[in-house]
Amino acid sequence: MARRGNPARLVVALSVAAVLAVFLVYTSIAGNATPTLRPSQLAGHAGQVSLMGQVIGTPAGDAHAAGLRFKLRDVKGPTAVPVVYKGSVPDLFRSGRDVVVDGKLQGGVFVAVPNTLVTKCPSKYQPKR
DSSP states (O other), rough: OOOOOHHHHHHHHHHHHHHHHHHHHHHHHHHTTOOOOGGGGTTTSSEEEEEEEEEEEEEETTTTTTTTEEEEETTTTOOOOEEEEESOTTOOOOOOOOEEEEEEETTTEEEETOOOOOEOOGGGGSSOO
């Protein structure tokens, strides 16, 4: 003789499992989010952020020794911040290019996390003609 379980218990158990799964997915995606800021928004942020801006001037130094030094400026503003970066440099990196790099502000200089420099492709963000 087969024993029949209560369907209400099954529904409750599956509901609890679904809620836990959604919570785990949410915390893994949104819980660790690093805020993306422009140089004008950087003041007052103590933790790690993603800094987005346009490279201005001529980058100097070695990305594998003392660090590559360059300035990032707001894409639509005059505020700029000096950046020190160590690690691999994308082929498209140069003055005038929009980039994103992770790190934190230390003594007025944005110290980047190694190997986090990413260039944005300007053709993707321009309207088709």
